[in-house]
Amino acid sequence: MKILKKLLKVAIGVFLLIVLSASALAYSLYSSVDDLRHDARRFALWARIELYNRGYVNELTRDDVLYIYHKSCYRQCHGESAMITAILTPAGWMQVVERMRVKEGVNISGKEAEAVIGYLEERYPATTSAYSYETRKKVHNVVWRNDMGINDIYCDVFYVTPEYLESIGANHLVEEYDLANYHVFITSFTVHEGEIELSDLAKHVFLRTQAGTMKTTPPWKLRFQTADKHHYEAIVRFDKNDPVVAGSLPWFELIIKNIGGPEDRVFKWDFPLVYPPEVLKAHKGM
Incomplete structure (x- = not known):
């Protein structure tokens, strides 16, 4: 028994020595206590967010969300002035965040994206929806089309339907x-280096x-163009009485020619479009 007690005391002593040595080494790598505290805080934020992604933490604090936002989104494309003055598509910030995840490879999880969208909608309000993020995302995917860019010019297209507007x-x-x-479409064009000029x-x-x-x-209508000429959005429309679109359609394609290069951009929708039942029910009741 005495031997076990001695071994336990030795083990505790060794453990404390290791902790003290590690602490001394870590402190020696920092020029001040404030730097050490800053990194310790960032590590704590990172750990909490990882637990959130795995379902062990139910809600994020505002500091957690700001950490995700500033780490992954803020100033990666635009600064505060662009965020405040931006005129969003009806999809609001969901389109912006989802586009940055899908097309620009911003490394955030789906749960983190949802938290960032909530923060942006609160700080830079757009439209207010009665539907959950999951429902809005499903409708978003029904009407949204995009490409992977031609000569660094990227295009997003929304087919604007009553159900889509209801959802947002x-x-x-x-x-x-x-x-x-x-038939109405919101078309947007983006370039991240250089400028993109308006096209007729x-x-x-x-x-x-x-x-x-x-x-x-x-006429087609310009919704807005950013001051840095990285982005512009416009509305185009097609008369439903034209013989080309009259009657029941199994599909149609929006074709964009000669923007960024000679290759056609082709965006296709197959009919009927399939929406979440809760949106269909609300729309029919209007």
């Missing part, structure tokens, strides 16, 4: 866009069906 709390745009009489989309954008190809119905 922008029902007022149904009449403004006159969706009863037009009437000369570049077409709608193709099994019955043929049609030009846009004028």
Whole structure:
């Protein structure tokens, strides 16, 4: 028994010696206690976020969300002024964050993305939706199309439907866009180096069906262009009474020609579009 007690005391002594030695070594690598505390705090934040991703922590604090945001998003493309002055598509910040994950490879998990979207919607309000993030994302995926870029010019397209506007709390745009009489698309173009000049989309954008190809119905409208000319968004529309789109359609394709290069950008939707039942139910009740 006495031998066990002695061994235990030796083990505790060795452990304390190792801890003290490690602490001394760690401290020696820092120029001040504040630097050490800063890194210790960052490690604690990282550990908490990892536990959140694995389901051991149910909610993140505001400091946790800000850490994710500043680490992965803030100033990676635009600074504070661009965030404040941005005119978002109806999808709001969900489109921005999902695009950066899918196309730009921003390394955040789905749960982290949801937290960042919530923060951005609170700090830079866009539209207000009665639906969950999961439901909005499902509808988003139904109407959104994108490419991987041509000569560093990337394109996103939203087919604007009443169900889509319902899902994001922008029902007022149904009449403004006159969706009863037009197929409407929000098109956006982005470049991360250099500038992208405005194009006359009437000369570049077409709608193709099994019955043929049609030009846009004028006028196309510029929604906004960033001051640094990295990005612009516009609305194009097509008259539903045109023979090319009349009647029941099994599919159609939006074709964008000669922006970034001679290769056509082709975005296809197959019909009928499949929405979450809760959105369909609410839309039918309107």
